[in-house]
Amino acid sequence: MVDLGATPPCELFLTAEQVDEPETTYPLHLRVCTGCWLAQIPPLITPEDTFTEYAYFSSYSTSWVEHARRFVDGAAGRLGLDENSFVVEVASNDGYLLRHVVDRGVRCLGIEPSKNVGQAARDKGVPTVTAFLGPETAAEVRAEHGPADLVVANNVYAHIPDVIGFTQGLRALVADDGWVSIEVQHLLTLMELNQYDTIYHEHFQYYTVASAQRALASGGLALVDVELLPTHGGSIRLWARPQEVAGEPTSRVVEVLAAEKAAGLHELSGYAEFAARVAKVRRDLLKFLVEAAEQGKTVVGYGAPGKGNTLLNHCGIRPDLLRYTVDRNPYKHGRFTPGTRVPIAAPERIAEDRPDYVLVLPWNLREELTAQLSYVGEWGGRLVFPIPNLEIVEVNP
Known part of the structure:
Protein backbone atom coordinates (compact mmCIF):
# COMPACT_ATOMS: atom_id res chain seq x y z
CA MET A 1 0.00 0.00 0.00
CA VAL A 2 2.73 2.47 0.94
CA ASP A 3 6.48 2.50 1.55
CA LEU A 4 7.48 4.89 4.36
CA GLY A 5 11.17 4.01 4.24
CA ALA A 6 12.89 2.82 7.41
CA THR A 7 12.43 4.26 10.89
CA PRO A 8 13.53 3.45 14.46
CA PRO A 9 10.90 2.37 17.01
CA CYS A 10 8.62 5.37 17.48
CA GLU A 11 8.65 5.44 21.30
CA LEU A 12 12.39 4.96 21.87
CA PHE A 13 13.19 8.56 22.72
CA LEU A 14 16.91 9.20 22.97
CA THR A 15 18.76 10.52 25.99
CA ALA A 16 21.44 13.16 25.49
CA GLU A 17 24.09 10.43 25.77
CA GLN A 18 22.43 8.35 23.05
CA VAL A 19 22.36 11.14 20.47
CA ASP A 20 25.94 10.31 19.43
CA GLU A 21 25.21 6.59 19.18
CA PRO A 22 23.83 4.66 16.19
CA GLU A 23 20.16 3.73 15.94
CA THR A 24 18.63 0.62 14.45
CA THR A 25 15.93 1.30 11.86
CA TYR A 26 13.33 -1.05 10.45
CA PRO A 27 11.47 -0.99 7.11
CA LEU A 28 8.02 0.54 7.41
CA HIS A 29 6.07 -0.99 4.55
CA LEU A 30 2.29 -1.36 4.80
CA ARG A 31 0.78 -4.26 2.89
CA VAL A 32 -2.73 -5.64 2.54
CA ALA A 272 -4.16 1.78 -5.11
CA GLU A 273 -4.12 5.59 -4.67
CA PHE A 274 -3.09 5.83 -1.03
CA ALA A 275 0.66 6.14 -1.66
CA ALA A 276 0.17 9.14 -3.96
CA ARG A 277 -1.85 11.00 -1.31
CA VAL A 278 0.83 10.27 1.31
CA ALA A 279 3.50 11.72 -0.97
CA LYS A 280 1.52 14.96 -1.32
CA VAL A 281 1.24 15.40 2.46
CA ARG A 282 5.03 15.08 2.66
CA ARG A 283 5.68 17.56 -0.14
CA ASP A 284 3.29 20.15 1.24
CA LEU A 285 4.72 20.01 4.76
CA LEU A 286 8.33 20.19 3.56
CA LYS A 287 7.52 23.10 1.26
CA PHE A 288 6.03 25.05 4.19
CA LEU A 289 8.97 24.32 6.50
CA VAL A 290 11.61 25.19 3.91
CA GLU A 291 9.89 28.46 3.00
CA ALA A 292 9.51 29.37 6.68
CA ALA A 293 13.22 28.74 7.25
CA GLU A 294 14.18 30.85 4.24
CA GLN A 295 12.02 33.71 5.57
CA GLY A 296 13.70 33.52 8.99
CA LYS A 297 10.55 32.28 10.72
CA THR A 298 10.76 30.02 13.77
CA VAL A 299 8.83 26.73 13.75
CA VAL A 300 8.58 24.51 16.83
CA GLY A 301 6.47 21.47 17.52
CA TYR A 302 3.80 20.60 20.04
CA GLY A 303 3.69 17.01 21.24
CA ALA A 304 6.02 14.05 20.84
CA PRO A 305 3.60 11.23 20.00
CA GLY A 306 4.56 8.03 18.25
CA LYS A 307 2.70 9.15 15.15
CA GLY A 308 4.75 12.33 15.06
CA ASN A 309 7.91 10.30 14.69
CA THR A 310 6.56 8.54 11.62
CA LEU A 311 5.86 11.96 10.09
CA LEU A 312 9.23 13.48 11.06
CA ASN A 313 11.23 10.50 9.80
CA HIS A 314 9.28 10.09 6.56
CA CYS A 315 9.68 13.79 5.78
CA GLY A 316 13.30 13.98 6.99
CA ILE A 317 12.49 16.84 9.38
CA ARG A 318 15.36 17.69 11.72
CA PRO A 319 16.20 20.64 14.01
CA ASP A 320 17.12 22.90 11.09
CA LEU A 321 13.43 22.89 10.11
CA LEU A 322 11.82 22.14 13.49
CA ARG A 323 13.85 23.72 16.27
CA TYR A 324 12.34 21.59 19.04
CA THR A 325 9.05 20.11 20.15
CA VAL A 326 7.39 20.14 23.59
CA ASP A 327 5.37 17.56 25.48
CA ARG A 328 3.38 17.43 28.71
CA ASN A 329 4.98 14.12 29.69
CA PRO A 330 8.03 14.82 31.92
CA TYR A 331 9.48 11.43 30.91
CA LYS A 332 10.31 12.90 27.49
CA HIS A 333 11.82 16.22 28.64
CA GLY A 334 15.50 16.50 27.77
CA ARG A 335 15.25 13.59 25.35
CA PHE A 336 15.28 13.59 21.56
CA THR A 337 12.92 12.17 18.96
CA PRO A 338 14.08 8.85 17.49
CA GLY A 339 15.74 9.10 14.10
CA THR A 340 15.40 12.84 13.64
CA ARG A 341 16.93 13.87 17.00
CA VAL A 342 14.62 16.86 17.56
CA PRO A 343 14.98 18.07 21.19
CA ILE A 344 11.94 17.70 23.47
CA ALA A 345 11.22 20.40 26.06
CA ALA A 346 8.52 21.27 28.57
CA PRO A 347 5.45 23.10 27.17
CA GLU A 348 6.35 26.34 28.97
CA ARG A 349 9.17 26.93 26.52
CA ILE A 350 6.75 27.97 23.77
CA ALA A 351 5.60 31.01 25.76
CA GLU A 352 9.21 31.85 26.56
CA ASP A 353 10.40 31.72 22.94
CA ARG A 354 7.26 33.04 21.17
CA PRO A 355 7.78 31.16 17.88
CA ASP A 356 6.07 32.16 14.63
CA TYR A 357 4.54 28.72 14.06
CA VAL A 358 3.69 25.69 16.21
CA LEU A 359 3.45 22.41 14.29
CA VAL A 360 0.86 20.27 16.09
CA LEU A 361 1.97 16.63 15.85
CA PRO A 362 -0.94 14.97 17.78
CA TRP A 363 -3.46 16.40 15.27
CA ASN A 364 -6.08 13.95 16.55
CA LEU A 365 -6.40 16.16 19.68
CA ARG A 366 -7.03 19.25 17.58
CA GLU A 367 -9.90 20.71 19.58
CA GLU A 368 -8.19 20.17 22.94
CA LEU A 369 -4.83 21.51 21.77
CA THR A 370 -6.22 24.50 19.91
CA ALA A 371 -7.72 25.61 23.22
CA GLN A 372 -4.52 24.86 25.14
CA LEU A 373 -2.39 26.77 22.62
CA SER A 374 -4.66 29.78 22.17
CA TYR A 375 -2.06 31.92 23.96
CA VAL A 376 0.15 31.60 20.87
CA GLY A 377 -2.08 34.22 19.28
CA GLU A 378 -0.87 36.81 21.80
CA TRP A 379 2.25 37.44 19.70
CA GLY A 380 0.70 36.58 16.34
CA GLY A 381 1.88 33.00 16.30
CA ARG A 382 -0.08 30.44 14.32
CA LEU A 383 -0.76 26.72 14.55
CA VAL A 384 0.06 24.30 11.75
CA PHE A 385 -1.80 21.03 11.24
CA PRO A 386 -0.12 18.70 8.72
CA ILE A 387 -2.91 16.11 8.33
CA PRO A 388 -5.24 15.45 6.54
CA ASN A 389 -3.96 18.38 4.51
CA LEU A 390 -1.62 21.20 5.50
CA GLU A 391 -3.56 23.90 7.34
CA ILE A 392 -2.22 27.06 8.98
CA VAL A 393 -4.58 28.39 11.66
CA GLU A 394 -4.74 31.73 13.45
CA VAL A 395 -5.79 31.49 17.10
CA ASN A 396 -7.33 34.06 19.42
CA PRO A 397 -5.91 34.31 22.96
Whole structure:
Protein backbone atom coordinates (compact mmCIF):
# COMPACT_ATOMS: atom_id res chain seq x y z
CA MET A 1 0.00 0.00 0.00
CA VAL A 2 2.73 2.47 0.94
CA ASP A 3 6.48 2.50 1.55
CA LEU A 4 7.48 4.89 4.36
CA GLY A 5 11.17 4.01 4.24
CA ALA A 6 12.89 2.82 7.41
CA THR A 7 12.43 4.26 10.89
CA PRO A 8 13.53 3.45 14.46
CA PRO A 9 10.90 2.37 17.01
CA CYS A 10 8.62 5.37 17.48
CA GLU A 11 8.65 5.44 21.30
CA LEU A 12 12.39 4.96 21.87
CA PHE A 13 13.19 8.56 22.72
CA LEU A 14 16.91 9.20 22.97
CA THR A 15 18.76 10.52 25.99
CA ALA A 16 21.44 13.16 25.49
CA GLU A 17 24.09 10.43 25.77
CA GLN A 18 22.43 8.35 23.05
CA VAL A 19 22.36 11.14 20.47
CA ASP A 20 25.94 10.31 19.43
CA GLU A 21 25.21 6.59 19.18
CA PRO A 22 23.83 4.66 16.19
CA GLU A 23 20.16 3.73 15.94
CA THR A 24 18.63 0.62 14.45
CA THR A 25 15.93 1.30 11.86
CA TYR A 26 13.33 -1.05 10.45
CA PRO A 27 11.47 -0.99 7.11
CA LEU A 28 8.02 0.54 7.41
CA HIS A 29 6.07 -0.99 4.55
CA LEU A 30 2.29 -1.36 4.80
CA ARG A 31 0.78 -4.26 2.89
CA VAL A 32 -2.73 -5.64 2.54
CA CYS A 33 -3.66 -9.32 2.40
CA THR A 34 -5.94 -10.13 -0.54
CA GLY A 35 -7.25 -13.16 1.34
CA CYS A 36 -8.72 -11.44 4.40
CA TRP A 37 -8.13 -7.71 3.60
CA LEU A 38 -6.17 -7.18 6.80
CA ALA A 39 -3.64 -4.38 6.30
CA GLN A 40 -0.44 -5.08 8.18
CA ILE A 41 3.28 -4.52 8.55
CA PRO A 42 5.76 -7.32 9.26
CA PRO A 43 6.41 -7.87 13.00
CA LEU A 44 10.04 -6.79 12.85
CA ILE A 45 9.93 -5.50 16.44
CA THR A 46 8.40 -7.65 19.17
CA PRO A 47 5.97 -6.22 21.73
CA GLU A 48 8.52 -7.13 24.40
CA ASP A 49 10.99 -4.74 22.72
CA THR A 50 8.47 -1.91 22.84
CA PHE A 51 6.22 -2.28 25.85
CA THR A 52 8.37 -3.59 28.71
CA GLU A 53 9.40 0.02 29.42
CA TYR A 54 7.03 2.47 27.73
CA ALA A 55 6.98 6.24 27.29
CA TYR A 56 3.24 6.75 26.70
CA PHE A 57 0.96 7.59 29.64
CA SER A 58 -2.71 7.97 28.66
CA SER A 59 -3.60 10.23 31.58
CA TYR A 60 -1.59 13.16 30.13
CA SER A 61 -4.44 13.73 27.66
CA THR A 62 -7.40 15.36 29.42
CA SER A 63 -9.75 14.58 26.56
CA TRP A 64 -8.68 10.93 26.53
CA VAL A 65 -9.44 10.50 30.23
CA GLU A 66 -12.86 12.07 29.61
CA HIS A 67 -13.44 9.73 26.65
CA ALA A 68 -12.70 6.80 28.96
CA ARG A 69 -15.12 8.10 31.58
CA ARG A 70 -17.92 8.36 29.02
CA PHE A 71 -17.21 4.83 27.85
CA VAL A 72 -17.37 3.45 31.41
CA ASP A 73 -20.63 5.29 32.07
CA GLY A 74 -22.12 3.97 28.84
CA ALA A 75 -20.93 0.41 29.35
CA ALA A 76 -22.24 0.37 32.92
CA GLY A 77 -25.65 1.41 31.65
CA ARG A 78 -25.64 -0.92 28.66
CA LEU A 79 -24.49 -4.01 30.56
CA GLY A 80 -25.89 -3.26 34.03
CA LEU A 81 -22.48 -3.30 35.73
CA ASP A 82 -22.65 -3.12 39.52
CA GLU A 83 -20.74 -4.18 42.64
CA ASN A 84 -21.24 -7.83 41.67
CA SER A 85 -19.63 -7.38 38.25
CA PHE A 86 -16.04 -7.88 37.15
CA VAL A 87 -14.27 -5.81 34.47
CA VAL A 88 -10.87 -6.58 32.94
CA GLU A 89 -8.97 -4.15 30.75
CA VAL A 90 -6.14 -5.41 28.56
CA ALA A 91 -3.32 -2.92 27.97
CA SER A 92 -4.73 -0.81 30.78
CA ASN A 93 -1.83 1.68 30.69
CA ASP A 94 -1.71 3.96 33.74
CA GLY A 95 -5.26 3.26 34.91
CA TYR A 96 -6.80 6.11 32.91
CA LEU A 97 -9.97 4.04 32.24
CA LEU A 98 -10.21 1.61 35.14
CA ARG A 99 -10.00 4.43 37.67
CA HIS A 100 -13.57 5.27 36.60
CA VAL A 101 -14.56 1.64 37.18
CA VAL A 102 -12.96 1.77 40.65
CA ASP A 103 -14.90 4.95 41.39
CA ARG A 104 -18.14 3.08 40.62
CA GLY A 105 -17.30 0.38 43.15
CA VAL A 106 -17.03 -2.27 40.42
CA ARG A 107 -14.38 -4.96 40.84
CA CYS A 108 -11.75 -4.70 38.13
CA LEU A 109 -8.27 -5.70 37.02
CA GLY A 110 -5.83 -4.23 34.54
CA ILE A 111 -3.42 -6.36 32.48
CA GLU A 112 -0.57 -4.08 31.43
CA PRO A 113 2.76 -5.27 29.97
CA SER A 114 4.78 -2.14 30.71
CA LYS A 115 6.29 -2.27 34.18
CA ASN A 116 6.67 1.50 34.64
CA VAL A 117 3.18 2.33 33.36
CA GLY A 118 1.51 -0.45 35.33
CA GLN A 119 3.16 0.82 38.51
CA ALA A 120 1.65 4.25 37.86
CA ALA A 121 -1.77 2.58 37.75
CA ARG A 122 -1.20 0.72 41.01
CA ASP A 123 -0.09 3.96 42.62
CA LYS A 124 -3.55 5.35 41.75
CA GLY A 125 -5.33 2.40 43.37
CA VAL A 126 -6.09 0.49 40.16
CA PRO A 127 -5.36 -3.26 40.56
CA THR A 128 -2.94 -4.18 37.77
CA VAL A 129 -0.87 -7.21 36.82
CA THR A 130 2.21 -6.91 34.61
CA ALA A 131 1.80 -9.32 31.71
CA PHE A 132 1.20 -9.71 27.99
CA LEU A 133 -2.14 -11.27 27.11
CA GLY A 134 -2.25 -14.72 25.57
CA PRO A 135 -4.32 -17.84 26.22
CA GLU A 136 -2.10 -18.88 29.14
CA THR A 137 -2.17 -15.50 30.90
CA ALA A 138 -5.93 -15.30 30.38
CA ALA A 139 -6.45 -18.75 31.87
CA GLU A 140 -4.39 -17.80 34.94
CA VAL A 141 -6.35 -14.57 35.45
CA ARG A 142 -9.67 -16.35 35.05
CA ALA A 143 -8.64 -19.09 37.48
CA GLU A 144 -7.66 -16.53 40.13
CA HIS A 145 -10.30 -13.83 39.62
CA GLY A 146 -13.17 -15.52 37.78
CA PRO A 147 -14.67 -14.74 34.35
CA ALA A 148 -15.16 -11.10 33.35
CA ASP A 149 -18.55 -9.63 32.56
CA LEU A 150 -16.75 -7.10 30.37
CA VAL A 151 -13.30 -7.27 28.79
CA VAL A 152 -12.02 -3.96 27.41
CA ALA A 153 -9.21 -3.83 24.84
CA ASN A 154 -8.91 -0.24 23.70
CA ASN A 155 -6.12 0.71 21.30
CA VAL A 156 -4.27 -2.57 21.66
CA TYR A 157 -5.80 -4.89 19.03
CA ALA A 158 -3.47 -3.42 16.40
CA HIS A 159 -0.40 -3.88 18.62
CA ILE A 160 -0.32 -7.70 18.67
CA PRO A 161 1.61 -9.81 16.15
CA ASP A 162 -0.26 -12.98 17.21
CA VAL A 163 -3.81 -11.83 16.53
CA ILE A 164 -5.28 -15.31 16.92
CA GLY A 165 -3.57 -16.02 20.24
CA PHE A 166 -4.55 -12.61 21.61
CA THR A 167 -8.17 -13.10 20.54
CA GLN A 168 -8.20 -16.52 22.17
CA GLY A 169 -6.98 -14.76 25.31
CA LEU A 170 -9.90 -12.34 25.17
CA ARG A 171 -12.29 -15.28 24.84
CA ALA A 172 -10.67 -17.03 27.81
CA LEU A 173 -11.08 -13.94 29.98
CA VAL A 174 -14.74 -13.23 29.21
CA ALA A 175 -17.68 -15.03 30.77
CA ASP A 176 -19.68 -17.31 28.49
CA ASP A 177 -22.47 -14.71 28.48
CA GLY A 178 -20.15 -11.69 28.72
CA TRP A 179 -19.03 -8.91 26.41
CA VAL A 180 -15.78 -7.76 24.81
CA SER A 181 -15.32 -4.12 23.76
CA ILE A 182 -12.45 -3.18 21.44
CA GLU A 183 -11.50 0.25 20.14
CA VAL A 184 -9.13 0.42 17.19
CA GLN A 185 -8.41 2.92 14.44
CA HIS A 186 -10.56 2.46 11.34
CA LEU A 187 -8.59 1.87 8.15
CA LEU A 188 -11.35 3.55 6.16
CA THR A 189 -10.79 6.96 7.81
CA LEU A 190 -7.02 6.45 7.96
CA MET A 191 -7.00 6.26 4.17
CA GLU A 192 -9.67 8.85 3.45
CA LEU A 193 -8.00 11.46 5.70
CA ASN A 194 -4.36 10.67 4.84
CA GLN A 195 -3.57 9.64 8.41
CA TYR A 196 -0.47 7.74 7.40
CA ASP A 197 1.52 8.89 10.45
CA THR A 198 -0.43 6.36 12.51
CA ILE A 199 1.50 3.67 10.64
CA TYR A 200 4.42 2.68 12.86
CA HIS A 201 6.04 -0.43 14.24
CA GLU A 202 3.80 -0.64 17.31
CA HIS A 203 0.81 -1.05 14.98
CA PHE A 204 1.05 -4.40 13.26
CA GLN A 205 -2.53 -4.35 11.88
CA TYR A 206 -4.91 -1.75 10.42
CA TYR A 207 -8.51 -2.88 10.59
CA THR A 208 -11.67 -2.55 8.63
CA VAL A 209 -14.82 -3.93 10.24
CA ALA A 210 -14.64 -6.76 7.71
CA SER A 211 -11.10 -7.81 8.70
CA ALA A 212 -11.85 -7.32 12.41
CA GLN A 213 -14.88 -9.58 12.08
CA ARG A 214 -12.65 -12.34 10.70
CA ALA A 215 -10.00 -11.77 13.36
CA LEU A 216 -12.53 -12.04 16.19
CA ALA A 217 -13.96 -15.24 14.74
CA SER A 218 -10.47 -16.80 14.84
CA GLY A 219 -10.65 -16.76 18.64
CA GLY A 220 -14.26 -17.80 19.11
CA LEU A 221 -15.82 -14.32 19.29
CA ALA A 222 -18.53 -12.86 17.06
CA LEU A 223 -19.04 -9.19 16.21
CA VAL A 224 -22.40 -7.99 17.51
CA ASP A 225 -22.32 -4.20 17.16
CA VAL A 226 -20.03 -1.37 16.03
CA GLU A 227 -19.81 2.32 16.84
CA LEU A 228 -17.97 4.94 14.80
CA LEU A 229 -15.86 7.19 17.04
CA PRO A 230 -13.92 10.42 16.37
CA THR A 231 -10.94 9.31 18.50
CA HIS A 232 -7.53 8.97 16.82
CA GLY A 233 -8.94 10.66 13.75
CA GLY A 234 -11.59 7.96 13.32
CA SER A 235 -11.95 4.70 15.23
CA ILE A 236 -14.35 1.80 15.51
CA ARG A 237 -15.67 0.39 18.77
CA LEU A 238 -16.34 -3.29 18.28
CA TRP A 239 -18.76 -5.06 20.59
CA ALA A 240 -18.28 -8.83 20.53
CA ARG A 241 -19.57 -11.84 22.44
CA PRO A 242 -18.78 -15.55 22.55
CA GLN A 243 -20.07 -17.08 19.33
CA GLU A 244 -22.52 -19.32 21.19
CA VAL A 245 -24.57 -16.38 22.52
CA ALA A 246 -23.85 -13.60 20.00
CA GLY A 247 -26.87 -13.73 17.70
CA GLU A 248 -27.13 -11.62 14.56
CA PRO A 249 -25.11 -8.41 14.22
CA THR A 250 -26.90 -5.07 14.39
CA SER A 251 -27.82 -2.89 11.42
CA ARG A 252 -24.84 -0.65 12.26
CA VAL A 253 -22.47 -3.51 11.43
CA VAL A 254 -24.22 -4.00 8.09
CA GLU A 255 -24.04 -0.26 7.33
CA VAL A 256 -20.30 0.08 8.05
CA LEU A 257 -19.52 -3.04 6.02
CA ALA A 258 -21.45 -1.51 3.12
CA ALA A 259 -19.50 1.79 3.46
CA GLU A 260 -16.19 -0.10 3.37
CA LYS A 261 -17.28 -2.01 0.30
CA ALA A 262 -18.37 1.20 -1.43
CA ALA A 263 -14.91 2.67 -0.74
CA GLY A 264 -13.33 -0.31 -2.46
CA LEU A 265 -11.74 -1.79 0.67
CA HIS A 266 -13.06 -5.27 0.01
CA GLU A 267 -11.05 -5.47 -3.22
CA LEU A 268 -7.55 -4.46 -4.30
CA SER A 269 -8.52 -1.37 -6.31
CA GLY A 270 -9.47 0.60 -3.20
CA TYR A 271 -5.87 0.58 -1.94
CA ALA A 272 -4.16 1.78 -5.11
CA GLU A 273 -4.12 5.59 -4.67
CA PHE A 274 -3.09 5.83 -1.03
CA ALA A 275 0.66 6.14 -1.66
CA ALA A 276 0.17 9.14 -3.96
CA ARG A 277 -1.85 11.00 -1.31
CA VAL A 278 0.83 10.27 1.31
CA ALA A 279 3.50 11.72 -0.97
CA LYS A 280 1.52 14.96 -1.32
CA VAL A 281 1.24 15.40 2.46
CA ARG A 282 5.03 15.08 2.66
CA ARG A 283 5.68 17.56 -0.14
CA ASP A 284 3.29 20.15 1.24
CA LEU A 285 4.72 20.01 4.76
CA LEU A 286 8.33 20.19 3.56
CA LYS A 287 7.52 23.10 1.26
CA PHE A 288 6.03 25.05 4.19
CA LEU A 289 8.97 24.32 6.50
CA VAL A 290 11.61 25.19 3.91
CA GLU A 291 9.89 28.46 3.00
CA ALA A 292 9.51 29.37 6.68
CA ALA A 293 13.22 28.74 7.25
CA GLU A 294 14.18 30.85 4.24
CA GLN A 295 12.02 33.71 5.57
CA GLY A 296 13.70 33.52 8.99
CA LYS A 297 10.55 32.28 10.72
CA THR A 298 10.76 30.02 13.77
CA VAL A 299 8.83 26.73 13.75
CA VAL A 300 8.58 24.51 16.83
CA GLY A 301 6.47 21.47 17.52
CA TYR A 302 3.80 20.60 20.04
CA GLY A 303 3.69 17.01 21.24
CA ALA A 304 6.02 14.05 20.84
CA PRO A 305 3.60 11.23 20.00
CA GLY A 306 4.56 8.03 18.25
CA LYS A 307 2.70 9.15 15.15
CA GLY A 308 4.75 12.33 15.06
CA ASN A 309 7.91 10.30 14.69
CA THR A 310 6.56 8.54 11.62
CA LEU A 311 5.86 11.96 10.09
CA LEU A 312 9.23 13.48 11.06
CA ASN A 313 11.23 10.50 9.80
CA HIS A 314 9.28 10.09 6.56
CA CYS A 315 9.68 13.79 5.78
CA GLY A 316 13.30 13.98 6.99
CA ILE A 317 12.49 16.84 9.38
CA ARG A 318 15.36 17.69 11.72
CA PRO A 319 16.20 20.64 14.01
CA ASP A 320 17.12 22.90 11.09
CA LEU A 321 13.43 22.89 10.11
CA LEU A 322 11.82 22.14 13.49
CA ARG A 323 13.85 23.72 16.27
CA TYR A 324 12.34 21.59 19.04
CA THR A 325 9.05 20.11 20.15
CA VAL A 326 7.39 20.14 23.59
CA ASP A 327 5.37 17.56 25.48
CA ARG A 328 3.38 17.43 28.71
CA ASN A 329 4.98 14.12 29.69
CA PRO A 330 8.03 14.82 31.92
CA TYR A 331 9.48 11.43 30.91
CA LYS A 332 10.31 12.90 27.49
CA HIS A 333 11.82 16.22 28.64
CA GLY A 334 15.50 16.50 27.77
CA ARG A 335 15.25 13.59 25.35
CA PHE A 336 15.28 13.59 21.56
CA THR A 337 12.92 12.17 18.96
CA PRO A 338 14.08 8.85 17.49
CA GLY A 339 15.74 9.10 14.10
CA THR A 340 15.40 12.84 13.64
CA ARG A 341 16.93 13.87 17.00
CA VAL A 342 14.62 16.86 17.56
CA PRO A 343 14.98 18.07 21.19
CA ILE A 344 11.94 17.70 23.47
CA ALA A 345 11.22 20.40 26.06
CA ALA A 346 8.52 21.27 28.57
CA PRO A 347 5.45 23.10 27.17
CA GLU A 348 6.35 26.34 28.97
CA ARG A 349 9.17 26.93 26.52
CA ILE A 350 6.75 27.97 23.77
CA ALA A 351 5.60 31.01 25.76
CA GLU A 352 9.21 31.85 26.56
CA ASP A 353 10.40 31.72 22.94
CA ARG A 354 7.26 33.04 21.17
CA PRO A 355 7.78 31.16 17.88
CA ASP A 356 6.07 32.16 14.63
CA TYR A 357 4.54 28.72 14.06
CA VAL A 358 3.69 25.69 16.21
CA LEU A 359 3.45 22.41 14.29
CA VAL A 360 0.86 20.27 16.09
CA LEU A 361 1.97 16.63 15.85
CA PRO A 362 -0.94 14.97 17.78
CA TRP A 363 -3.46 16.40 15.27
CA ASN A 364 -6.08 13.95 16.55
CA LEU A 365 -6.40 16.16 19.68
CA ARG A 366 -7.03 19.25 17.58
CA GLU A 367 -9.90 20.71 19.58
CA GLU A 368 -8.19 20.17 22.94
CA LEU A 369 -4.83 21.51 21.77
CA THR A 370 -6.22 24.50 19.91
CA ALA A 371 -7.72 25.61 23.22
CA GLN A 372 -4.52 24.86 25.14
CA LEU A 373 -2.39 26.77 22.62
CA SER A 374 -4.66 29.78 22.17
CA TYR A 375 -2.06 31.92 23.96
CA VAL A 376 0.15 31.60 20.87
CA GLY A 377 -2.08 34.22 19.28
CA GLU A 378 -0.87 36.81 21.80
CA TRP A 379 2.25 37.44 19.70
CA GLY A 380 0.70 36.58 16.34
CA GLY A 381 1.88 33.00 16.30
CA ARG A 382 -0.08 30.44 14.32
CA LEU A 383 -0.76 26.72 14.55
CA VAL A 384 0.06 24.30 11.75
CA PHE A 385 -1.80 21.03 11.24
CA PRO A 386 -0.12 18.70 8.72
CA ILE A 387 -2.91 16.11 8.33
CA PRO A 388 -5.24 15.45 6.54
CA ASN A 389 -3.96 18.38 4.51
CA LEU A 390 -1.62 21.20 5.50
CA GLU A 391 -3.56 23.90 7.34
CA ILE A 392 -2.22 27.06 8.98
CA VAL A 393 -4.58 28.39 11.66
CA GLU A 394 -4.74 31.73 13.45
CA VAL A 395 -5.79 31.49 17.10
CA ASN A 396 -7.33 34.06 19.42
CA PRO A 397 -5.91 34.31 22.96
